[in-house]
Amino acid sequence: MPFDPDETPLARTRRARRMARELAVIHPDAHCELDFTNAFELLVATVLSAQTTDKTVNKVTPALFARYPDPVALAAADRAEVEEILKPTGFFRAKANSVLGLAQALVERFDGEVPGRMADLVTLPGVGRKTANVVLGNAFDVPGLTVDTHFGRLVRRFGWTAEEDPVKVEAEIAELVPKRDWTMFSHRVIFHGRRVCHAKKAACGACGLARWCPSYGIGPTDPELALKLVKTPAASDTE
Numbered sequence: 518m519p520f521d522p523d524e525t526p527l528a529r530t531r532r533a534r535r536m537a538r539e540l541a542v543i544h545p546d547a548h549c550e551l552d553f554t555n556a557f558e559l560l561v562a563t564v565l566s567a568q569t570t571d572k573t574v575n576k577v578t579p580a581l582f583a584r585y586p587d588p589v590a591l592a593a594a595d596r597a598e599v600e601e602i603l604k605p606t607g608f609f610r611a612k613a614n615s616v617l618g619l620a621q622a623l624v625e626r627f628d629g630e631v632p633g634r635m636a637d638l639v640t641l642p643g644v645g646r647k648t649a650n651v652v653l654g655n656a657f658d659v660p661g662l663t664v665d666t667h668f669g670r671l672v673r674r675f676g677w678t679a680e681e682d683p684v685k686v687e688a689e690i691a692e693l694v695p696k697r698d699w700t701m702f703s704h705r706v707i708f709h710g711r712r713v714c715h716a717k718k719a720a721c722g723a724c725g726l727a728r729w730c731p732s733y734g735i736g737p738t739d740p741e742l743a744l745k746l747v748k749t750p751a752a753s754d755t756e
């Protein structure tokens with residue numbers, strides 16, 4: 518267990534901030550990898566990104582939004598047509614259901630607009646805190662921590678939290694990272710998870726966070742071996 522209960526809150530906060538600053542240096546290109554032009558598009562794209570890569574979602578959303586540019590159009594869409602467009606994303610029947618239900622709820626309860634508040638967003642079907650934070654952080658400029666599988670794995674490896682539950686993880690990390698940084702910090706952690714600190718083979722020997730990370734050594738520490746595990750930007754969108 519990388520979390521050290523004897524580390525003082527002050528020491529943990531200092532270490533966390535040091536690591537967060539280093540992540541900004543390591544991943545200056547971190548950003549939301551879903552393509553969107555407004556909050557509606559980002560919300561739909563985020564819902565579609567469950568169990569598939571952002572790249573795959575980006576391949577289908579141009580056709581989807583050209584045909585259905587807003588919640589009103591999507592709420593009235595022909596289900597078979599939506600399913601056809603979403604086919605490459607996998608689970609396309611369930612996903613068509615999700616986005617149609619989402620559009621209908623936006624029309625019925627929010628006048629066809631995406632609400633800019635967490636309390637409203639999480640009332641939408643298929644929208645949890647993670648999706649809501651993606652939308653708030655990237656379409657509304659409201660800071661949000663996006664606790665997906667990469668994020669949870671990494672902050673536990675960093676020894677920042679011992680929690681498994683994403684809501685508890687979010688609350689603990691919110692105490693360590695300044696609020697204004699939450700959105701970009703989330704992108705950087707997710708980039709680090711995709712490129713360096715992989716679930717199965719962490720590239721510890723090529724990791725810029727090694728000196729502050731209690732999990733250093735869970736993956737190869739030999740620099741040459743580790744470097745081979747680091748994914749290049751073009752190949753990093755695997756989950």
Ligand code: SF4
Nearest residue numbers: 714719721724730732
């Ligand atoms: S040192 Fe290893 S476990 Fe720690 S963040 Fe880097 S790759 Fe992950």
